[in-house]
Amino acid sequence: MDRIRIVGGKHLTGTIPISGAKNATLPLMIASLLTDETLVLENVPRLADVALLQRILGNHGVDVMVGGKRPGDGEYDGQTLHISAKRIVDTTAPYDLVSRMRASFWVVAPLLARMGQAKVSLPGGCAIGTRPVDLLLMSLRALGAEIEIDGGYVLARAPHGLKGGEVVFPKVTVGGTHTALMAATLARGTTVIENAAREPEIVDVADCLIKMGAKISGAGTSRIEIEGVSRLDGARHRVLPDRIETGTYAMAVAMAGGDVMLAGAKPELLQSALDVLVEAGAEIAATNEGIRIARNGAGIAPVEVVTAPFPGFPTDLQAQLMALMTRAKGTSHITETIFENRFMHVQELARFGAHIKLDGETATIEGVDRLKGAPVMATDLRASVSLVIAALAAEGETFVNRVYHLDRGFERLEAKLNACGAAIERLSA
Known part of the structure; x- marks a missing residue:
């Protein structure tokens, strides 16, 4: 099993190109099941989760062709996928595939x-909480689906098609909003989604569906209205830049020091996180090229943060911010309100010499003057990259084990950091 070796103490200087958003790519790929024509997705990141979803779609009879580079494409330009679900041969999504990636459960809606009909395995538990699918199923029932659970599988039926209806989520759910949005595009009549998730990835998927012929208004607000159509067409769509990758590298620069251009990044996608970084002492400037972040030799200031649905501070950047706050000059508090069990990185950060105390959903971080490299183990995708951020500022060597978690969500992380002066290498087992 691969691991990563990092030698800390190097400032980061240069340019890091931001890849397409994983959290938009996966539902966009799944949306290809809604049409018998070809959906072309540009700027798709090269990630383990994308490759796995290609396998899952293939199980349904979907053909996925990866386009080659175009003239002038740079090294980090994303892939172009031509996805054709002309003939769906199987409406079952088996446990051995769905259990490896929760987002794959969303195929239930377009199928x-x-x-x-659709028969989709329940995804099971997860390292960062249960994340149940009850709200997703509730939204499908609101559109007239008959749903039963048998033998660990969701059996969903709508033999006469789905009907428009009102979907009212008791709490904000990204997965539920994606599910309801996709299902409603082909439902007869009008669907209204109340308390919808407002994340930029929801807007990106809605924009793509509109290009395919869907009639959607209100994406990006808490109320989305969809007027169902009888069929959707093919389309070409470019995936928006990854705001979580943007925030992660911004925090890496704030931790290590230096001056880096995050090329292609869009500040409006993560303004709350950028505001926190400015509060912590980073210098941030939006340009036509992307977002420039710098931190000189000045210390890191402590912050108080509560994670929240968009436009609040993203839960997917909580672990990275905690790593940064381990070196702050003072005491920080981070409260996690989205997922339970999302503090599994705390024990690993302590191996660097960090001082962190947990009380329920709040972590208190006492900044320390120095971190020391250590062997650490990734527990999930975002936790794993928090260990990389800590290692960039730690004295000596750090070995991060279980880096397959990183490969799920960060494209060519070592190459991007090394190009800016980091000392990081992958070691094959």
């Missing part, structure tokens, strides 16, 4: 909407 049900287009084929009138």
Whole structure:
């Protein structure tokens, strides 16, 4: 099993190109099941989760062709996927595939909407909490689906098609909003989603569906209205830049010091996180090229942060911010309100010499003057990259084990950091 070796103490200077957003790419790929024409997705990141979803779609009879580079493409330009679900041969998504990636459960919506039935394995537990699918199923029932659970599988049926309806989520759910949005595009009549998630990835998926012929208004607000259509067409769509990758590298620069251009990044996608970084002492400037972040030799200031749905501070940047605050001059507090069990990185950060105390959903971080490199183990995607951030400022060597977690969500992380002066290498087992 691969691991990563990092020698800390190097400032970061240069340019880091931001990849397409994983959290938009996956539902966009799944949306290809809604049409028998080809969906072309540009700027798709090269990630383990993307490759796995290609396998899952292939199980349904979907053909995925990876386009080659175009003239003038740079080294980090994303892939172009040509996805064709002309003929769906199987409406079952088996446990051995769905259990490896929770987002793959969302295939239930387009399969049900287009084929009138779906049999999809329940995704099971997760290292960062249960994240149940009850709200997703509630949204499908609101559109007239008959749903039962048998043998660990969700059996969904709508033999006469889905009908428009009102979906009212008791709490904000990104997965539920994606599910309801996709299902409603082919439902007869009008669907209204109340308390919808407002994340930029929801807007990106809605924009793509509109290009395919869907009639959607209100994406990006808490109320989305969809007027169902009888069929969707193919389309070409470019995936928006990854705001979590942007925030992660911004925090890495704030931790290590230096001056880096995050090329292609869009500040409006993560303004709350950028505001926190400015409060912590980083210098941030938006340009036509992207976002420039710098931190000179001045210390890191402590912050108080509560994670929240967009436009609040993203839960997917909580672990990275905690790593940064381990070196702050003072005491920081981070409260996690989205997922339970999302403090699994705390024990690993302590191996660097960090001082962190947990009380329920709040972590208190006492900044220390120095971190020391150590062997550490990744527990999930975002936790793993928090260990990389800590290692960039730690004295000596750090070995990060279980880096397959990193490969799920960060494209060419070592190459991007090394290009800016980091000392990081992958070691094969």
